[in-house]
Amino acid sequence: MPTPVSALSLQRPRTLTAALAMLADDPTLTPIAGCTDVFVNLHFGTLENRRFVDLWGLDELRGIRAGASGASRASIRIGALATYTDIIRSPLVQRRVPMLVAAAREVGGAQIQNRGTLGGNIANASPAGDTLPVLAAAGARVVLRSAKGERTVPFNGFYTGYRTSVRQPAELITAVEIPPIEGRQWWRKVGTRRAQAISKVMMAGVRGRTVRVAIGSVAPTVVQATAAAEVLTKGGSIADAQTALRSEITPIDDIRSTGEYRLRVAENLLAAFWRETK
Amino acid sequence: MIAVINGRRCKLDVHPMKRLLDVLREDCGLTGTKEGCGEGECGACTVLVDGVAVDACLVPAAHADGCAIVTIEGAGRVRAGKALQEAFVKHGGAQCGICTPGMILAAMPVRAGASLEEIKTALAGNLCRCTGYLSIFRSVQAGLKTRPKKKRARANAR
Ligand SMILES: Cc1cc2nc3c(=O)[nH]c(=O)nc-3n(C[C@H](O)[C@H](O)[C@H](O)COP(=O)(O)OP(=O)(O)OC[C@H]3O[C@@H](n4cnc5c(N)ncnc54)[C@H](O)[C@@H]3O)c2cc1C
Ligand code: FES
Ligand code: FES
Numbered sequence: 001m002p003t004p005v006s007a008l009s010l011q012r013p014r015t016l017t018a019a020l021a022m023l024a025d026d027p028t029l030t031p032i033a034g035c036t037d038v039f040v041n042l043h044f045g046t047l048e049n050r051r052f053v054d055l056w057g058l059d060e061l062r063g064i065r066a067g068a069s070g071a072s073r074a075s076i077r078i079g080a081l082a083t084y085t086d087i088i089r090s091p092l093v094q095r096r097v098p099m100l101v102a103a104a105r106e107v108g109g110a111q112i113q114n115r116g117t118l119g120g121n122i123a124n125a126s127p128a129g130d131t132l133p134v135l136a137a138a139g140a141r142v143v144l145r146s147a148k149g150e151r152t153v154p155f156n157g158f159y160t161g162y163r164t165s166v167r168q169p170a171e172l173i174t175a176v177e178i179p180p181i182e183g184r185q186w187w188r189k190v191g192t193r194r195a196q197a198i199s200k201v202m203m204a205g206v207r208g209r210t211v212r213v214a215i216g217s218v219a220p221t222v223v224q225a226t227a228a229a230e231v232l233t234k235g236g237s238i239a240d241a242q243t244a245l246r247s248e249i250t251p252i253d254d255i256r257s258t259g260e261y262r263l264r265v266a267e268n269l270l271a272a273f274w275r276e277t278k
Numbered sequence: 279m280i281a282v283i284n285g286r287r288c289k290l291d292v293h294p295m296k297r298l299l300d301v302l303r304e305d306c307g308l309t310g311t312k313e314g315c316g317e318g319e320c321g322a323c324t325v326l327v328d329g330v331a332v333d334a335c336l337v338p339a340a341h342a343d344g345c346a347i348v349t350i351e352g353a354g355r356v357r358a359g360k361a362l363q364e365a366f367v368k369h370g371g372a373q374c375g376i377c378t379p380g381m382i383l384a385a386m387p388v389r390a391g392a393s394l395e396e397i398k399t400a401l402a403g404n405l406c407r408c409t410g411y412l413s414i415f416r417s418v419q420a421g422l423k424t425r426p427k428k429k430r431a432r433a434n435a436r
Contacts, residue, residue, distance in 0.1 A: 002316070010294040010340055032338070039297070039336040040317045052295065056341050085330075109403020110384060111324055111333045195402030196319055 001045040008042075011053045016060045016145070020172065022053050024147035027169035029053045033081055034115035036108070037124045055081060061119070061174055064090045075141075075177040080119025085110075087118065097138060097178055099185035099204050103130045106189050109196050119173040122155075125163045125221070130189060132222040133204040135176065136214035137185075143175040144168075152177065162220035183208020184277040190265050192256075200257045201265045205273040209233075213270065218251035218262050225249065228270060238274050242267045279343045283308070284352025294340035298332075299323045301339050302349055310350035310379050314405070321404030324380035325349050331384045333403070348386070350379035358386050362421035371417030373408035380404050385418045392422060 011029065013019035023029055030049040032038050033056060041047035055061060064082055067075035076096050078087070084104040087093050094101050107113055107121075107130050121129045122142065140155040144167055155176070159165050167173065186205040191197030199217050206212040211232040213225040228245040232238075251262035279290045283306060292301050299316075302308045302325070314320035316335045323334040326348040327341075353359030362382045365371065372378040381404050388400045397418050406414060 005293045005296050005300075008293070008295040010338070012294065012340060035336050035338060035341070036318055039338070042295075043316045043335070054294075054338075054340055108318070109321065110400050111321060111331050111336075111403045112318060114330045115332055115336065195399075196405075 003042045003045050003047060003050075007050055009051045011051075012057065013053065014057070016058050016172075016174070017147075019053055019055060019058060020145060020147040020170070023170040023172070026051075031055050031123070031172060033117040033120040034083060036112050036116040037120060037126075055119075055172070061172075062086075064092055066092060067177060075179045077143075078118055078176045078178065080117060080122075080173045080175055082118050084108075084113035084116055084118075088113065097134070097181065097185070099137070099187040099206075100131065100134045100178075102187040103134050103189070103202075103204070106130060106194070112196075118176060122158070122176070123165075123167065123173055125159060125165055127162070127220055127222070128199045128202075128217045129222070130199060130202060130216070133202055133214040133216040134187060135178075136222050136224055137204040137206050137212045138178050138181055139212070140179075141177040142167075142173055143177060144171045145174045146171040150174070156224060159221035181206055181208070183211075186273045186277050188269055188272060190269070198256065201251075201262050201269065203266065203269040203273060205270075205277065207232075207273070207277040213273070215249060215266055215269075217256075218249045218266055223249060225270070232274065238271050241274075242270055245270055279339050281342050281344065282346040284347070284349060285355060290339075292339045294338060294343075296339045297335055298325070298327075298337040298339055298342050298347075299334035301342070302334060302347075308349050308351050312376050312379060314376065314380075318403075319405065320377070321380040321384060321401075322377050324383040324404065326383055326386060329387060331387055331400075348383065350382060353379075353382055353386065356386070359383075361424045362386065362418065365421030365424065366414075366417040369417040369420055370413045371409065377404060377406040377408075381406070381414055381418075385421065388418070388422060390422050394419065397422075 032052050061079045061081040063079045067077050084107045087104040121131045135155045141152045184207045189202040202216045204214050211229045213229045216222045227248045228241045231241040231244045251259040253259050302311045312322040314322035318333045318336045325334045328345045
């Protein structure tokens with residue numbers, strides 16, 4: 001049963017500062033961005049939250065640019081409200097993080113890409129979030145801000161469990177920073193069809209002096225396959241890397257796939273990554 | 279909420295979290311925008327908001343405030359839309375017609391001369407239970423061919 005609209009409220013701050021003040025006053029407010037997750041949940045009646053704060057108009061959270069300040073000079077900064085379409089069209093992201101462009105192209109269809117945001121994908125914290133393995137393999141950082149100030153946390157320490165993260169209720173994700181990535185980037189998503197499909201397994205890989213591999217949909221949160229990557233970094237065989245991978249992920253059975261299927265697909269993806277980035 | 283809907287300025291007294299789909303159908307009487315799934319899967323509710331194709335079932339009224347909206351009722355007033363509508367008629371792009379408004383709106387921002395692959399990508403978020411898609415792709419290809427040069431730029435604008 002859809003949640004009746006009369007039960008809902010929406011606050012519409014004009015600035016980020018105003019939005020953060022509203023959240024400081026009432027941390028139970030739920031932010032909304034492109035609404036491609038929130039409105040699905042409202043339609044199903046599965047969202048408990050009734051009171052929302054609108055981020056969509058906050059242009060401070062838009063924009064993709066080369067990092068400017070201090071140590072992060074070489075990083076690129078992607079605003080939380082950047083949509084998949086913004087990412088696909090950004091020459092900067094195309095040049096620096098092609099695997100993120102590849103992942104964005106496979107999210108939903110054009111209508112979802114036009115509205116769904118990077119911040120929403122991270123905050124929604126679904127194990128099947130397509131950008132998450134990319135951000136993990138890229139060694140990204142998440143910029144969080146509350147009325148009290150800003151902090152930057154490594155993406156690989158962002159999630160604490162199934163759909164939980166270090167983000168405090170009064171904090172917003174304002175941006176994602178991606179450092180320069182050394183090596184060839186690779187991305188692959190396996191779903192039931194090519195568009196509008198939730199991932200069964202997806203993998204992002206970076207093949208540089210050190211190899212980095214991250215996999216989605218095989219655990220409660222995105223996982224870095226550190227053991228498998230280490231085997232590859234040290235010049236080990238793909239078979240040994242696959243064995244290492246088997247020991248570090250334990251995917252579950254659910255409505256979309258069985259755990260055994262996911263494990264096999266993950267192994268095959270690892271081999272494809274290695275073959276295709278030679 | 280104030281919006282320009284199909285070229286007409288409208289002032290509507292609606293809840294900011296009301297789905298744009300319901301605003302169009304219930305408050306504006308524009309029932310050409312269809313609800314298939316209500317969850318972003320089928321694209322039947324596709325409209326253009328400031329030239330960008332979106333699923334109206336996933337857009338709160340607040341996000342259409344101050345925007346220019348085009349629905350199927352207004353598509354024919356733009357030459358790009360008119361060309362697509364005529365091509366759908368001519369090439370059998372519609373059978374039951376439920377998906378058709380969404381298909382046409384999703385195709386409107388596609389650049390003239392787009393490849394079949396680009397057309398498929400643009401329509402990947404639109405489902406049809408009747409045609410098997412081939413006649414839809416044929417219709418869009420034909421509609422994009424007859425699109426006059428001048429209007430292309432506007433239809434492509436984001
Ligand atoms: C048909 C369909 C297909 C889809 N396909 C895919 C797919 O292929 N791959 C995929 O990964 N996802 C997919 N999704 C899910 C969804 O589109 C993405 O997760 C999207 O990135 C969510 O972004 P949004 O801006 O729409 O988030 P919203 O729905 O606005 O918000 C989602 C959650 O994030 C929170 N939030 C949003 N922005 C912030 C912020 N800046 N700070 C703090 N919290 C925030 C909200 O409170 C909410 O809890 C699909 C959805 C649909 C309906
Ligand atoms: S009704 Fe909106 S996508 Fe199906
Ligand atoms: S013509 Fe019937 S759903 Fe497409």
